[in-house]
Amino acid sequence: MIDGKVVSLRERSVVEKSFGELLHFESDLAGHRxxxxxxxxxxxMRAEILYDMILGLLPRHDVHCLAWKDAADVPLSDGAFGLEDNITYVVEMIRYLGAGAHVIGLCQSALPALAAAAILAEDPGRPATLTLLGGKLDTRINPTRLDRLTRSLPPAWFETCSISTVPASRRGHNRRVYPGSTELMMLSTYLFRHCASGGELLAKFFHDDGSDAAGHPFAKLFFSIDDVPAEFFLDTVAQLFHRAALAExxxxxxxTIVDPERVTETALLTIEGEADDISGPGQTHVAHDLCVGIPAERRGHFLCPHTGHLGLFFGSRWRQQVLPHISRFIWDNAH
Structure with a gap:
């Protein structure tokens, strides 16, 4: 239902890649978006967790989503997939949409989104705006429990203790992955901690505030997981947590070194949750310190009060507080 009318949506894959695909949410809505x-x-965590976010954006925006495939289903013959490949996919999708596109990165994807904007800074097809939500750009700032734990362990530990091999029953057999079973254990521990402390997740599980709680319940989305390519996982541990490579x-x-100072024409909006215990407040805002070439009038920042990590893109706070900031910023800076 959009503006009181039933609107038909069609999810179509418009670009197919080995490790991901670009989904276009087509509709019959009239007018420019x-x-x-x-x-x-x-x-x-699967891209389905972004359902509430996509539904909120659709009425005023033409939404495409770069979604990732389960690495356990990607044949070993398709090669490795590291952080550099992750960034390459984002660059390619921006080029596919063309000049004037508006890029949104959140949590892990904030870093490749910012890197892609820097890489395309002098390209005619550069994005018009870049919005980063709860992004991990420099984990040395206001470090969370996860940040401190990851930095306390040497990268070799993750290679030995966090990586497994896909079994013969899956298409990606013999591929090395960070397994979904380990991520499921991490999510369960995170949920238990929130239940014990009365955190944000407790409310979402017992009072699902999504826009379609019956059709797309939060609990099911939260526990929908995939295997992640081992190269990407280990690159992220080393480059983000141990070296702070982008910030440094x-x-x-x-x-070529990725230089955010080259970004001058792309407007920048950062959004953080005051109670975010995944990406500590300040870890996303640091993008403004890195992108010094963007004029002040084309920047924005919003610290959403009393909001945790998931609340930035799922639920009532997303729809009532975060979404209006993003939509207004995009329309104000649209070409």
């Missing part, structure tokens, strides 16, 4: 590239996080000016893409 700015094109959005929503980059799903490659975190083990050491992140390379195709042999």
């Amino acid at each position: 700015p094109p959005i590239l929503l980059v799903a996080p490659l975190s083990g 000016g050491q992140l390379a893409w195709q042999g």
Whole structure:
């Protein structure tokens, strides 16, 4: 239901890649709607968790979502997939949508989204705006429990203890992955901690505030998981948590250092949750310190009060507080 009318939506895959695909949410809505590239996080949690976010964006925006495939179903012959490949996919999807697209990155995908904007900074097809929500750009800032734990363990530990091989029963047999079973255990621990402390997840599980709680219940979305390519997982541990490569000016893409200072024409909006215990407040806002070339009038920041990580893109706070900021920023900076 949009503006009191039933609108038919069609989810169509418009670009197919080995490790991901670009989904277009087509509709019969009339009038111009700015094109959005929503980059799903490659975190083990499936892109379906973004259902509420996509539904909120659709009335005023033409939504595309870069969604990732389960690495356990990607044949070993398709090669490896690391952080650099992750960034490449985002660059390719921005180029596919063309000049004037509006990119949204959240949680893990904030870093490749910012890197892609920097890579395309002087390209005619650069994005018009870049919105980053609850993104992990520099985990040294206001570190969370996860940040401290990850940095306390050497990268070699993750290679030994967090990686497994896909069994012969799956298409990706013999591929090395960070398994969904481990992510499921991490999510269960996270949920237990929220239940014990009365955190945000407790309310979402017992009072689902999504726009379609019956058809797309939060609990099912939260526990929908995939295997993640081992190369990407280990790259992220090393480059983000241990080296702070982007923030330190050491992140390379195709042999060239990714330099956010080159971004001058793309408007930047950062949004953080005051109670975010996944990406601590400040870890996303640091994008403004990195993108010093963007004029002040084309920047924005919003710290959403009393909001945790999931509330930034799912539920009533997303729809009532976060969404209006994003939509207004995109329309104000649309070409």
